[in-house]
Amino acid sequence: MSRVEFRVFATPAEVAEAAAEGFVAAARNAVAAHGQFVVALSGGRTPHMAYHLLRTAPVPWSQTHVFWGDDRAVPQDDPASNAGEARRALLDDMDGVTIHPMDCVALDLDAAARDAEAELRAVAGGPVPVLDLVWLGMGADGHTASLFPDSPALTETERLVVATTAPDGAARLTMTYPLLNAARQVTFLVTGADKAVALAGVQAGDPTLPATAIGAAQVTWLLDAATAR
Ligand code: 6PG
Numbered sequence: 001m002s003r004v005e006f007r008v009f010a011t012p013a014e015v016a017e018a019a020a021e022g023f024v025a026a027a028r029n030a031v032a033a034h035g036q037f038v039v040a041l042s043g044g045r046t047p048h049m050a051y052h053l054l055r056t057a058p059v060p061w062s063q064t065h066v067f068w069g070d071d072r073a074v075p076q077d078d079p080a081s082n083a084g085e086a087r088r089a090l091l092d093d094m095d096g097v098t099i100h101p102m103d104c105v106a107l108d109l110d111a112a113a114r115d116a117e118a119e120l121r122a123v124a125g126g127p128v129p130v131l132d133l134v135w136l137g138m139g140a141d142g143h144t145a146s147l148f149p150d151s152p153a154l155t156e157t158e159r160l161v162v163a164t165t166a167p168d169g170a171a172r173l174t175m176t177y178p179l180l181n182a183a184r185q186v187t188f189l190v191t192g193a194d195k196a197v198a199l200a201g202v203q204a205g206d207p208t209l210p211a212t213a214i215g216a217a218q219v220t221w222l223l224d225a226a227t228a229r
Contacts, residue, residue, distance in 0.1 A: 016049035043082035044137035051089035062096030070146035073171035109163035142209025146174035
């Protein structure tokens with residue numbers, strides 16, 4: 001059974017502050033409980049604000065493994081790269097952290113997805129690795145990670161990571177519900193008035209919105225006032 005909490009803040013900056021605080025707490029609890037912290041980051045602009053706060057936060061980086069819930073099939077030096085952006089804004093300056101970016105430039109993205117699954121199991125066990133924390137965003141269409149409305153990836157029950165495409169046809173890699181919903185904690189970082197309708201739909205249980213089916217043990221929505229209006 002999933003525990004769901006909605007927290008509303010006046011500004012995106014306050015959302016980022018709450019996200020960074022939650023990241024530190026999850027990291028320290030995980031390391032105390034089982035010696036490591038396994039986290040999956042998302043893309044998007046809201047997490048980016050939290051990255052700068054985490055640069056000076058007391059995170060046990062040397063016991064931290066960073067994965068990504070999704071990424072775009074571009075090189076890490078591309079501004080669209082979720083892994084590249086997190087590395088430039090934070091991770092490349094954090095001593096001791098272990099990062100596990102997906103192989104987004106592989107010619108065979110299905111093989112890259114399988115490799116990502118194997119890497120997750122090597123770090124967090126299996127058959128379904130339990131991530132300590134997953135950060136997710138949500139698009140105005142209710143997508144989360146790269147799980148888009150009407151996508152075949154939504155009905156995947158076996159694979160933990162799959163190759164998929166965004167509505168614009170851009171190739172992506174994404175974690176699937178079996179992996180995301182096995183996480184101890186999911187935190188949504190959602191800001192902007194353009195998300196208000198999708199949020200209301202998720203709160204009403206609209207099954208056509210991919211974010212609705214995220215049901216980890218603890219799901220915390222960090223929202224700004226514009227989204228939660
Ligand atoms: C991606 C993200 C995606 C993002 C949402 C929200 O790779 O695009 O993972 O799921 O979280 O699109 O993005 P914003 O936070 O920028 O609105």
